[in-house]
Amino acid sequence: MSTNVLRTADGWWVVRDARAVRIDTKAVTTAELLADGDAVRETALSGETGTPVADLVALSPVTTPCRVVAQMVNYRSHARDSGFTGDIPPAFFRKASGSVSGPGEAIVRPSHVKFLDYEAELGLVMGAPLPVGTEVEERDLPSYVAGLVITNDVSARDVQLTKTQFYESKSYPTFTPTGPYLALLEPEDFAHLLHLRLKLNVNGDLRQDRTLADMIVRPAQALTLLARFQTLDPGDLLLTGTPGGTALKAPPKPVEKLGALLPPALKWKAFFKTQAKNPHYLHHGDQVTVTIATGDGRIDLGEQRTPVTDAD
Numbered sequence: 001m002s003t004n005v006l007r008t009a010d011g012w013w014v015v016r017d018a019r020a021v022r023i024d025t026k027a028v029t030t031a032e033l034l035a036d037g038d039a040v041r042e043t044a045l046s047g048e049t050g051t052p053v054a055d056l057v058a059l060s061p062v063t064t065p066c067r068v069v070a071q072m073v074n075y076r077s078h079a080r081d082s083g084f085t086g087d088i089p090p091a092f093f094r095k096a097s098g099s100v101s102g103p104g105e106a107i108v109r110p111s112h113v114k115f116l117d118y119e120a121e122l123g124l125v126m127g128a129p130l131p132v133g134t135e136v137e138e139r140d141l142p143s144y145v146a147g148l149v150i151t152n153d154v155s156a157r158d159v160q161l162t163k164t165q166f167y168e169s170k171s172y173p174t175f176t177p178t179g180p181y182l183a184l185l186e187p188e189d190f191a192h193l194l195h196l197r198l199k200l201n202v203n204g205d206l207r208q209d210r211t212l213a214d215m216i217v218r219p220a221q222a223l224t225l226l227a228r229f230q231t232l233d234p235g236d237l238l239l240t241g242t243p244g245g246t247a248l249k250a251p252p253k254p255v256e257k258l259g260a261l262l263p264p265a266l267k268w269k270a271f272f273k274t275q276a277k278n279p280h281y282l283h284h285g286d287q288v289t290v291t292i293a294t295g296d297g298r299i300d301l302g303e304q305r306t307p308v309t310d311a312d
Helices: 030-035 037-045 076-081 138-144 157-163 187-195 219-226 253-260 264-275
Strands: 003-008 011-016 019-022 068-071 092-095 107-109 120-126 145-152 182-184 197-202 205-211 237-239 287-293 300-310
Touching (some): 138 145, 138 219, 145 237, 145 287, 145 300, 157 264, 219 237
Antiparallel strands (some): 068 092, 120 145
16 A cells, blocks of 8 residues: 655654654655655554644645656547647656645746646656666556655646747746645555546536546656656656646637638737636636545545635
């Protein structure tokens, strides 16, 4: 069974049901905690009753600075929403690690962003170096991936689309809420990854709901492809894509073809005029809730609850 770890300003905790036991470790970073596995295991096996989880303020279990890499269009349902047909080439992009925030911290919409979107994603936390040239088979995953976290790849769509700029549009502070738990996996847990279900609600309205079986490029293949050009180290984070159900969706094909005939400035003006009628983008006062778990509870990453606020 996986072991859920929570981080607070006071240190690291093993979570058991509704209570948490402090880990006796000097680790400050996620990488240091992963290197102190004995302390985590001793705490998990201890009989201490601990502290109510409700009394703790969770921080992101992924400490920064670190590498934050993300997969683009990696669920079939998201590909359909985005207007893709046929084979979709695997693609990656980077996010600034300064975008990582806690699981209860507010998502802050910059004043110039009008179309703020959500993307529930499973995050893989590396537990060992992944050198360039590494080939990862399914059976090798436990050798490289230490655990899993909930992430939300928050996106400024008006920046992303008009500038074709993923890095800026997804890297503003608070644009990668992470946690609450880092689920440290046992080797046998990896066989259950495809049963993980991602759910995202906005103000109680279910927007995203898919299992990893909807993935196009699964974790082992993704790490192999990424290792063609990118080194990863313990504590680094890979976001593995989002299912369908985001606010942004491709326009109907006839409208898309008509828009392609327009100059870029007019095309985007027309597109965002229609998007302004879309009620699914995030606004000040919204509450975003994300859960990722298997149906049997074998792996449960907890619940992430982030309010949305304006920078102003």
